[in-house]
Amino acid sequence: MKAVFYLVALTLGSAWTDMAGECDMAGFYLELGCKAVPRADNSTSCPDAFQCPDLHPDPTMCYYRGVPYGDRSTIPQALIQNPCSQACRCSVADEPQFECAAVDCVEVFSGDTQQCVSTYELESCCSTGTVCGKDAIANLKTCEVDGQTYMEGERFEPKNSHKTCICTAEWNGSTDNPNYCRDINCGIEIHYQEKLLDKCAPVFVGDRRSCPIGFSCPTPTSRVVRGLNVRGVNSECVFGNMTLGVGDEVTSTERCTTCTCVVPPFVSCMMQSSCSDSTRM
Incomplete structure (x- = not known):
């Protein structure tokens, strides 16, 4: 029976991986190495919950993709799947966290009156070149994606895909080609190491399929507001030392933000888009 369960989990996990851009929290959990919990009906609909590994077996160490790093240890760059995260090393003071080199991208060339x-490139953080002048730009291929037109070499993120792509002459509307599309890596463990340790809640704007813009953490005044578990999900969320059922909310001190247990085991928060530019996490 156990072997059958693992086979089902593996099969469904493969299908769910393709839906990271369609299912709430799927991209977040898959990046952390969590596994989708098979639904009771064995369907490939969006999972109700995930099962995550112990992200911090030793709270005095930093962890990235299950590998421990001691104080001042650096993650090999080849292992980092986010080109904007460079020279990241562990720092253990009050809490473990990764510190990375700042990457400044200068994409706007001041003083240039030409249209550029x-x-x-797919694995670059900043632009690697420019094409300037009406004639040169007119010779570029274009990609029509989600009602927008992109020029050859420009970067875009197709809706419901959790992918970042480069417009190329090969573009045919499919995001499965590794030559011009790759999975988005939010750098969650690198940028929010201590927040994961403290069992804080990721904060999203728009939907729970994008990268979090920050985390909301428990405070002495945090309390649980019981809600209705309409889907009958048995799994629970953890927020600091509090346990929530699906449908429960936890009070937040952040403006315009609602934090709810939707897809366990993490509580997740939604910020109204009208507040995202003015509110700091």
Whole structure:
């Protein structure tokens, strides 16, 4: 029976991986190495919950993709799946966290009166070139994506895909080609190491399929507001030392933000888009 369960989990996990851009929290959990919990009906609909590994077996160490790093240890760059995260090393003071080198991208060339298009490579953080002048730009291929037109070399993120892509002459509307599309890596463990340790809640704007813009953490005044578990999900969320059922909310001190147990085991928060520019996490 156990072997059958693992086979089902593996099969469904593969299907769910393809839906990271369609299912709430799927991209977040898959990046952390969590596994989708098979639904009771064995369907491939969006999972109700995930099962995550112990992200911090030793609270005095930093962890990235299950590998421990001691104080001042650096993650090999080849292992980091986010080109904007460079020279990241563990720092253990009050709490473990990774510190990375700042990457400054200068995509706007001041003083240039020509019309220019910044171009990118798939694994680059900043633009790697420019194409300037009406004639040169007119010779570029274009990609029509989600009602927008992108020039050859420009970067875009197709809706419901959790992918970042580069417009190329090969573009045919499919995001499965590794030559011009790759999975988005939010750098959650690198940028929010201590927040994961404290069992804080990721904060999203728009939907729970994008990268979190920050985390909301428990405070002495945090309390649980019981809600209705309409889906009958048995799994629970953890927020600091509090336990919530699906449908429960936890009070937040952040403006315009609602934090709810939707897809366990993390509580997740939604910030109204009208507040995202003015509210600091």
